Amino acid sequence: MEPSSGATVTTVKGYACQRRTPLQHHNTLLTDALLVLAENAEFCENEGRSVAFRRAGSVLKALPQAVRKMEDLQGLPCLGGHSQRVIKEILEDGKSREVEMMLQSKQYQAMKALTSIFGVGVKTAERWFREGLQRHTDVVNSGYKLNHTQQAGVQYYDDLNTPVTKAEADAIGQIVEEAVQAVLPGAEITLTGGFRRDKLTGHDVDFLITHPEEGKEEGLMPKVVSWLEARGLLLYQKTNTNSYLESTDGPARPSHNMDRFERCFSIFRLERPHARPEQHPQATCEEQPQDDDSARERRASQSPGWKAVRVDLVVTPVSQFAFALLGWTGSQLFERDLRRWAGQEKHMSLSSHALYDSKQNRYLRASSEEEIFAHLGLEFIPPAERNA
Ligand code: GTP
Ligand code: MN
Ligand code: MN
Numbered sequence: 368m369e370p371s372s373g374a375t376v377t378t379v380k381g382y383a384c385q386r387r388t389p390l391q392h393h394n395t396l397l398t399d400a401l402l403v404l405a406e407n408a409e410f411c412e413n414e415g416r417s418v419a420f421r422r423a424g425s426v427l428k429a430l431p432q433a434v435r436k437m438e439d440l441q442g443l444p445c446l447g448g449h450s451q452r453v454i455k456e457i458l459e460d461g462k463s464r465e466v467e468m469m470l471q472s473k474q475y476q477a478m479k480a481l482t483s484i485f486g487v488g489v490k491t492a493e494r495w496f497r498e499g500l501q502r503h504t505d506v507v508n509s510g511y512k513l514n515h516t517q518q519a520g521v522q523y524y525d526d527l528n529t530p531v532t533k534a535e536a537d538a539i540g541q542i543v544e545e546a547v548q549a550v551l552p553g554a555e556i557t558l559t560g561g562f563r564r565d566k567l568t569g570h571d572v573d574f575l576i577t578h579p580e581e582g583k584e585e586g587l588m589p590k591v592v593s594w595l596e597a598r599g600l601l602l603y604q605k606t607n608t609n610s611y612l613e614s615t616d617g618p619a620r621p622s623h624n625m626d627r628f629e630r631c632f633s634i635f636r637l638e639r640p641h642a643r644p645e646q647h648p649q650a651t652c653e654e655q656p657q658d659d660d661s662a663r664e665r666r667a668s669q670s671p672g673w674k675a676v677r678v679d680l681v682v683t684p685v686s687q688f689a690f691a692l693l694g695w696t697g698s699q700l701f702e703r704d705l706r707r708w709a710g711q712e713k714h715m716s717l718s719s720h721a722l723y724d725s726k727q728n729r730y731l732r733a734s735s736e737e738e739i740f741a742h743l744g745l746e747f748i749p750p751a752e753r754n755a
Contacts, residue, residue: 376441376442377430377431377432377439377442377443378442379426379429379430379443379444380444381444381445382704382705382707382708382712383422383425383698383700383701383703383704383755384701384704384705384708384743384745384748384753384755385708385745385746386429386748386755387429387748387752388425388428388429388698388701388752388753388754388755389428389751389752389754390564390565390566390751390754392427392428392429392430393430393431393432393433394427394428394430394433394434396457397424397427397434397453397454397457398424398427398428400453400457400462400463400466401420401421401423401424401427401450401453401454402420402421402424403466403469403470403475404420404449404450404453404465404466404469405417405418405420405421405424406475406479407469407475408420409489410474410475410478410479410482410489410492410493412489412490412493418700418703419445419447419449419450420449420450421700422445422700423445423446423447423450425445425700425755426443426444426445426446428754428755429755430443434454434458435458436458437451437454437455437458440454453465453466473501474496476501477492477496477500477501477502478492478493478496480501480502480503481495481496481500481501481502481503481506483503483524483528484503484506484517484520484521484524485516485517485519485520485523485524485527485634485677486513486514486516486517486519486520487517487520491517495509495511503520503521503524506521507521515603515605516603516605516632519602519603519634523602523603523634523675526674526675526676527570527634527675527676527677529674530568530569530570531568531569531570531571531572531676531677532567532568533562533567533568535572535637535674535676536558536562536569536572538637538640539572539635539637539676539678540556540558540572540574542595542600542635542637543556543574543576543591543678543680544556546591546594546595546600547576547587547591549594550587550590550591550594551578551583551584551587551590553578553579553580553583554576554577554578554583554584554587555576555577555578555579556574556575556576557574557575557576557577557692558572558573558574559573559574559575559692559695559696560572560573560679560695560696560697561573561697561698563696563750564696564697564698564750564751564753564754565750565751566754570677571676571677571678571679572676572677572678572679573678573679573681573695574678574679574680574681575681575682575683575688575691575692575695576588576591576680576681576682576683577682577683577684577685577688577691578685579685580685581684581685581686582684584682584683584684584685585684587629587682588606588608588629588630588631588680588682589606591631591680592604592606592631592633595633595635599636600635600636601633601634601635601636602634602635602636602675603633603634604631604632604633604634605631605632605633606629606630606631607629607630607631608629627720628681628682628683628691628719628720629681629682630679630680630681630682631679631680631681632677632679633677633678633679633680634675634676634677634678635675635676635677635678636673636674636675637673637674637675637676638672638673639672639673639674681695686732687719687720687721688734689733689734689735689736689738689739690717690718690719690720690721690722690733690739691719691720692736693705693719693736693739694718694719695719696750696753697753698753698754698755700755701748701753701754701755704755705717705743706718708743708745709722709743712744713743713744714726715731715742715743717739717743722739722742722743724742
């Protein structure tokens with residue numbers, strides 16, 4: 368029975384991969400504040416601190432109700448002193464002075480703006496800020512030499528910082544499907560990343576590509592890229608055949624865990640859907656349908672006729688597909704905790720390619736995500752509840 372005056376005691380497990388975290392939750396005021404602190408720590412290159420704030424926020428996302436008083440936090444994991452202080456302030460005053468000041472600070476604002484340029488990481492943004500740059504337009508005007516990726520980043524800045532909708536993701540999916548079928552009939556594409564977690568918008572669209580017959584997928588990426596380029600559908604692409612990304616896998620990953628998929632970071636040129644005639648049945652050629660100011664402004668401020676959309680493509684052998692799917696669905700914190708759980712609790716090593724059991728000295732096979740959760744001794748969490 369629930370105590371009538373005391374705190375609502377909720378138990379929350381310590382690893383994000385042990386919890387169900389829906390997209391919608393009850394503590395956005397608190398989690399938004401903690402996210403600012405996490406971002407700021409990232410801007411200061413303090414990853415440990417950043418992850419600590421993200422973990423605290425993630426625990427609050429998993430709560431079945433809004434936190435109303437500090438006693439509601441009793442027994443919850445991952446809430447450090449600093450996070451608790453900020454939560455307390457917000458519960459009492461509706462906002463945190465520290466977070467408000469951070470949001471107002473020149474440095475935070477500049478770092479946020481500069482790192483939102485595709486191809487610009489914290490180190491570059493930091494240097495540019497010290498040299499007096501604050502916005503992406505300052506970068507354009509600085510005359511600094513930009514690499515290929517950063518050039519695309521500033522050129523398509525507005526589009527790339529406009530959230531991608533599910534409808535746009537589906538439209539990209541149709542194009543990728545057509546490209547893949549044209550170069551390797553029978554190959555299969557799967558939408559992954561945030562959209563697989565049922566997010567309504569994303570910063571990009573992520574796809575896995577595989578073929579039911581092992582080995583058939585080899586060398587597929589360059590062909591897909593050529594097909595797309597020949598049709599003018601790519602504004603930018605960078606293909607890695609043997610990639611290892613420190614940012615997500617961490618510098619200490621053992622070599623057998625390296626991410627070696629063929630992958631392509633790209634920017635698609637997505638045609639905007641034309642005004643639908645069926646919505647204006649009386650409109651003729653002379654008589655343009657009336658539109659409101661905001662629609663006109665929107666069109667004027669955007670590149671005409673098309674939108675630049677970030678797309679990640681990953682080719683995987685079918686034997687590794689389940690691991691790749693689990694590894695690319697996210698969220699990032701969910702993935703981080705899956706690997707931590709595997710290592711610390713199970714003496715196993717999980718990557719987007721495989722699961723290695725150090726006690727048995729062997730790889731554990733899996734052809735579905737469910738099997739991987741079972742190997743790890745975890746209850747299966749469906750993608751929509753991995754929004755940690
Ligand atoms: P939005 O794109 O912002 O909507 O969120 P998202 O969750 O889709 O993020 P993102 O596209 O950045 O990444 C999707 C998932 O792929 C995340 O869980 C990442 O951890 C994972 N991921 C991203 N890059 C890599 C990589 O280089 N290697 C591996 N193995 N996983 C990656
Ligand atoms: Mn994504
Ligand atoms: Mn991505």
